Amino acid sequence: MAPDRLKVLEARTRYEPADVESRIFARWWDAGIFHPEPEGTPEENFSIAVPPPNVTGSLHMGHALNGSIQDLCARVARMRGKRTKWIYGTDHAGIAVQRLVEKALAEEGKAKEELGRDGFIERVWEWRRQHGSTITEQFKRLGASLDYEDERFTMDDDYQRAVAGVFVHLYEKGLIYRDYYMVNWDPGLGTAISDLEVEQRTVEDTLYSIDYPLESGSGSITVATVRPETMLADTAIAVNPDDERYSRLVGETAILPLVGRRLPVIADEHVDPEFGTGALKITPGHDPADFEIGRKHGLEEVSVIGEDGRMTDAAPERFRGMEADEARAAVVAELRDEGLVSATEAYVHDVPHSHRSGRRIEPLISLQWFCDMNDLARPAMEVVRDGRLRFHPERPWTDVYTNWLENIRPWCISRQLWWGHQLPVWYRGGETYVGVEAPEGDGWERDPDVLDTWFSSGLWPFATLGWPEDTPALRAFYPTDVLSTARDIIFLWVARMVMFGIELTDDVPFSDVNIHSVIQAPDGRRMSKSLGTGMDPLELIDRHGADALRFGLLAMSSAQDVRFNEERVKQGRDLANKLWNASRLILLRVSDVEPDAGAAATVEDRWIVSRLERLTGRVTELYDSFRFSHASLDLYGAFWSELCDWYLELAKPRLYEQDNEAVSAVLLWALERTLRLLHPVMPFVTEEIWSLMPEAREGERGLLATADWPVAGEALIDERAEAEVERLMEAVTSLRRYRDEVSAKPSAIVRGRLVADGYEGLREHLARLARFELLDEDASDGDVLATVPIPGGGVQVLPSDAFDPAEAERRRSARRAQLVAEIERAEHKLSNEQFVERAPAEVVAEERRKLEEYREALRRLGAE
């Protein structure tokens, strides 16, 4: 009769995650493992900052994968006895959240202008109160050991002060400045966005060739454009300086049709003589390349399209107020009337679009705030060179990161939004004031713009710990240890945290950056809600359990992108169940002893101890080097095949005996070791089983989550035991295969004689696992039907009623043919003189050994 604590084991032949997970989570919570006190130093502590999810978001597969990875890191650190803080919080996600709330308002038939800025922002906070905890609860379902009690938000008061302080600091250093410059204008959102928020999409446009008459009256010059409406803002025509067709025209003047402006013909090497006519209309106000050329040549900058997407007063009166599209049609119509459109052709090319709204970017000259990045980028490259910051995997991400920093450009940081960190900038007449607090005196007007969300995200690892104040949390946990994310935000976020971290805290914000797979939909497309290709991690947790999802995600992900594969999750579910059942076998049978590898009494005991010790070293190394899929799959394989399929089967007879202390101690040790190693991957089921272990030791067993991480050593490695059991396993498999091949009845015992060396103490195992009756070598009992080769010899099969002897003969000829083929292969290889001479001696020796083995086996087979 099992003790009370084991009733659940006895009753359940299946592991039921739903019955366990919330209870186990509550135990962790109550024990306070999530929330460390801010003590000690960053060197002795471990910290990792979660990439803050969108405050209104919900858990998607990427969160689930990265959550599993970070939780694994945190749990290993915690088991190593480190004070571990996994910094938690959410991001205000300016553009995304503002859009969301605007949409909700629109459904009520309201525009944000009706509420006014303050009213609108209050609505957003209200929204956050309603939806802000969704993802937090979902992280809990995953088992994430985040520090929930110390949750941060990028719009917290102190966080806002930190952001403003950084702005002021960089402004005073001269790195932040305000300028009229070409920006990516998102007409959908009505704001400027940064280069990184722009994506290229292939579109089909019409390429118009337009003739611009020369002032001299001696003909015209033809330019090509896909945006005829911007011609109204042309201020020059450019040709390549080496283009002889046009060299005599350089310095001449053309007349801009419809407008009449005089356009100088200039030379610039940017112009490709091969493209179109080789002449380029220059529109500094509406094209980034033209803008550069314009500044270089000191050209006038005319803006005919405004931020509202309509034609401005700078355009001829008849076009003013038109949408750009309308203006295009009108311009083309007029040009055709004047006979100036000399050609049109369909033209497919890549055009910048807003990543956020999906709208085509309108390049505009706009008064915006910028941050010069050169001085910040230099030290951020340096820390990678000197190894203070390491990417995992190192290639290609180190180079990707470095290349981007080498070519970094000014960052447009102002956004024409309401939701976010409003710029700490005030104007009065011609005065500008920049400060954390509002200026004294009357008449100051605050800049209405807010900062790019990534500006505040860039402070995440230290602002969450209280920076710029010298807080205990900052002293204990900064710099952090690991940062884990997908590659898509290496530039947007990772690089900026490094730059800001070094600039503001004089330290790298983390020492290791893990870049994980992007999980695609099963069909290979991007997983996304809008495509309908998303999959809900919560649903998978409901179906298979959190441990299963964690295992599946970790096992399927590596450095490469990977298609989501629910089979891997099921594999995790099966593993949890197998763990549960192996534990049933062990815990319901063992006597009340302490786990003890030193109790190993037999060769198979020493074997499993040795194997688990090796596994410990391997898994530790894989965890530490961020190779989580290998670690997960190695654990799976070792547990399933070595511990369950072999050791538990070998140990059963002794376990069933009354006097089973020794094997109990080894079994408990093996189970305990397995649970420790697997806990970072599958925390729930391992913790549950841990709680059912006998309380043989002094005092409380405590939580697995805070149990010691095992350290692998040499002392328990036993190569001899490993080799012996290896042979046993081979022998068992050979005999089982024989049984199968001759169609022996599953339950019947086959009689045979063991004629082989090296099975001292293993004979009983061999007989039992293979279902053979093994007689002594000298037992003379009937004709030998066949000899099954096993390492060190063979087993002579004797007649019995377990199978039909005719099957045996068929099988023997097949085996003979196979051995002949193997011998030929080996002989061929060894007859190659170059192989024998040049290959390493041990390789050649191994080949010779195999050849001898095959010959020996054939000899025995043919001997009967």
Added chain:
RNA sequence: GGGCGCGUAGCUCAGUGGGAGAGCGCUCGCCUCACACGCGAGAGGUCGCUGGUUCGAACCCAGCCGCGCCCACCA
């Protein structure tokens, strides 16, 4: 235009110089007192193609063919 990655068993993927691996699926046999989310035994790949280096190549080099991603101011 520049850069990076991928193409290995029916499917999803490991595997960076010494005789091809995992999970699922498939075949055969088993409800064997932990587990049928299980047990045992199997079948199944000219490692995209073509050359090269090497005693030896899925692995290194070159070219080619198919996918995919990132960066980039050719209208």
